[in-house]
Structures are given as C-alpha cells and as structure tokens.
Amino acid sequence: MECECRRGNMECFKRRCPDTVCRNPVTRGCCQECDDCLYNGKEYSNRQTFLDPTDRCKACSCVDGNIICSPKQCPRVTCLNPMQGECCQECSNCLFQGAVYDNGQEFPDSADTCSSCYCKSGNVECTRKPCANIACSHPMRDGCCPVCDRGCRFEGRDYREKEKTERDCQVCTCTDGNMRCFPKYCPPVKCSNPVTVDCCPVCGDCMFEDRKFRNGQTFPDVKDPCSECVCRVRACWKVNYDVQK
Structure with a gap:
C-alpha cells in the first residue's frame, strides 16, 4: 500500500x-x-x-x-536388448522376450529349449547346447542332440533298431543309427522271358520284345512274318510255318 x-x-x-x-x-x-x-x-x-x-x-x-x-534427452543406446530405466533405455540389464534379466545372468531360451542365453551389457547371446560327435548317418534325436542307439530317422520316418523297409527294389535295415540298403533278394528263375513282379523276375507270364504276353498266348513274331511264338511257363517258343509256292 x-x-x-x-x-x-x-x-x-x-x-x-x-x-x-x-x-x-x-x-x-x-x-x-x-x-x-x-x-x-x-x-x-x-x-x-x-x-x-x-x-x-x-x-x-x-x-x-x-x-x-x-x-529429458536420452543418450543413444548401443545394445540390442536394452531395458527401460526410469526415463531412458539402459544397457545395464537385458529385456528379452518380455522378461528382464540381470547383467551376467544365464537363462534358458523360451523359444528353443535346446538353446541357452546370456545377458551381457544389454545384449542377449543365445547358443545351442553342445552335442557329442556322432558316427552314424541317420541318427534319432534324444532331447536336443542326435544319437545313434535309438533307431534311425530315414526319409521323414522313424525306424526302430533292426526294422526293415523296402524302397526302389532295395531292402533297407536300421542298424546302429545307419540305414543300410541292399538290392532285394530274388530267387533264381529257369525261364528265358520272365516278367517282373515286385522287383523280381517271375515265370508266370512272358516278356518278349518289351511286350507282356499271358501264359499260353500265341502271337506273331515281329521279326519274321512266317513264324509265330507261344508263351509257355518256361519260355517263348518259336514255330516256323513252310510257305508253299
């Protein structure tokens, strides 16, 4: 005032x-x-x-x-997995898949049970668990690692030890984690023109000049118009006919 x-x-x-x-x-x-x-x-x-x-x-x-x-102006972070501090992102710990891990902490990878991860200054490094060297060609998996004593993994299927399968006229057997394949065994035949059934020659019908004929069937000889052939269980027989002039 x-x-x-x-x-x-x-x-x-x-x-x-x-x-x-x-x-x-x-x-x-x-x-x-x-x-x-x-x-x-x-x-x-x-x-x-x-x-x-x-x-x-x-x-x-x-x-x-x-x-x-x-x-507040925040400094640029140089780590790949920073965590949110009071105001700014920080590299003191790690934020990974929604969880916070302390610096130096080792933890399992939630996305891959066969990997373990490590937090180092705001960076998470994940590596697969080490497995022993194996000597088989078709191992099975035991947890995270391949093993040779549990059977075979072959062409997308699992096979037990000593289990067999056939493919492309071969018989394959699982042995100690290896799938060993050999030509299918066929008994010997005594005919000269066998057909093939299930990968093996069979004397039931005849295969002649790349054509199949039934047992007992008579057909002309494509190479000799004056002859005809007969399919019999053991062979194809050629019959000649005299042509009168």
Whole structure:
C-alpha cells in the first residue's frame, strides 16, 4: 500500500504494478516480475535448467518468467536388448522376450529349449547346447542332440533298431543309427522271358520284345512274318510255318 497526507487526511491505496506478460512470474515486494520464475512453489533463476519435480523424465528451463519443459534427452543406446530405466533405455540389464534379466545372468531360451542365453551389457547371446560327435548317418534325436542307439530317422520316418523297409527294389535295415540298403533278394528263375513282379523276375507270364504276353498266348513274331511264338511257363517258343509256292 502507498499512503499520502492530503489536507490533514491520510489516504492509502494499493500500489499500481506494471502488467506482466510471463506465465510464471516471481513476486518482488508488492509486484510480480518476469526476471525469474516461480514453479510449484519454488523460485528459479532466469536461464536455470532443472528436472521437473513432478516428472523426473522432463527437463525444464526458466526463460524470462516462463517455465519451458520437454522430455529429458536420452543418450543413444548401443545394445540390442536394452531395458527401460526410469526415463531412458539402459544397457545395464537385458529385456528379452518380455522378461528382464540381470547383467551376467544365464537363462534358458523360451523359444528353443535346446538353446541357452546370456545377458551381457544389454545384449542377449543365445547358443545351442553342445552335442557329442556322432558316427552314424541317420541318427534319432534324444532331447536336443542326435544319437545313434535309438533307431534311425530315414526319409521323414522313424525306424526302430533292426526294422526293415523296402524302397526302389532295395531292402533297407536300421542298424546302429545307419540305414543300410541292399538290392532285394530274388530267387533264381529257369525261364528265358520272365516278367517282373515286385522287383523280381517271375515265370508266370512272358516278356518278349518289351511286350507282356499271358501264359499260353500265341502271337506273331515281329521279326519274321512266317513264324509265330507261344508263351509257355518256361519260355517263348518259336514255330516256323513252310510257305508253299
């Protein structure tokens, strides 16, 4: 208040203050000023920077009576699996597949039970569990590793030890993790023109000049129009006919 004596009377009135154009003025004496800032009950000098007391992830500055705040500037991280700190990503620990792991911690890979992972300064390194060397060609898997004493894995199927299968006229046998294949055994035949049944020659019908004939069937000889042939169980017989002139 300011007071004046006028004609024997003391007259007091509120002091007139200049208008302020800032958002966060300080009070000096009776008037507000924009030289410094008042923010959340605390004064800050002009051009002073500080962390927002209500949000530690914001940095604020006092500029001519105005408080200007912006998200805290975070340093660029160089690790592949940073975790979220109070405000910024950090490489002190690891965030991997939704879980946080301490630096130096070893843990199983949730996506691959045959792998183990290790957190190192914000980077997760996963490696498959080591397996012993094997000497068989078609091993089975025992957990994470191939083994030779549980049978054979062959052409997409599992076979027990000593189990057999046929393919392409061969008989394959599982032996100690190896699928060994040999031509199918066929008993010997005594005919000269056998047909092939289940990979083996059979004397039931005849195969002659790449054509199949039934047992007992008579047919012309394609190489000799004056002859005909007969398919018999043991062979194809050729019969000659004399042509009279």
